[in-house]
Amino acid sequence: MKIKQMLIYFYQVLKDDNNQIYDINGIRSKISSNAEKLLNVIDEKDQQSECIDEKIFSFLNFISGYDTPRYEDNTYLYNNIDLEREYDMLGNIDLLKGINLEI
Structure with a gap:
């Protein structure tokens, strides 16, 4: 599976x-x-x-911590607004270096 497919899958499931x-x-x-x-x-x-x-590393790091409450506020879990913000930071996903790497 390509990195692109995995990023989109993670995003869609969490959304x-x-x-x-x-x-x-x-x-x-x-x-x-x-x-x-x-x-x-x-x-x-x-x-x-x-x-x-x-940007791929940044998004994956965010997703890897998505299940954990934020450090600043131990009761706050990330939500769809946070997820959308981080996903949007990827920009045009097709232009990212290494996005089609097979894993």
Whole structure:
């Protein structure tokens, strides 16, 4: 599967999930765990961070922490507004370096 497909999948699943309750067995936790695994795979393939756009790393880091309350406010879980903001920061996803890398 390509990185592009995974980013879109993570975004769509989390966008459809409106659950604002922390649940270690919930979809937020599963997607966050998958994003963290993807970050590790990308790190192994791209040791020098030369082939992958930093915006991809930024979005995946956000998703990997999506299931955890914010540091500043222990009761606040990220929501669709936060997700939309981070996804929009990717810009035109087709122009990102490494977006079509097969994982």
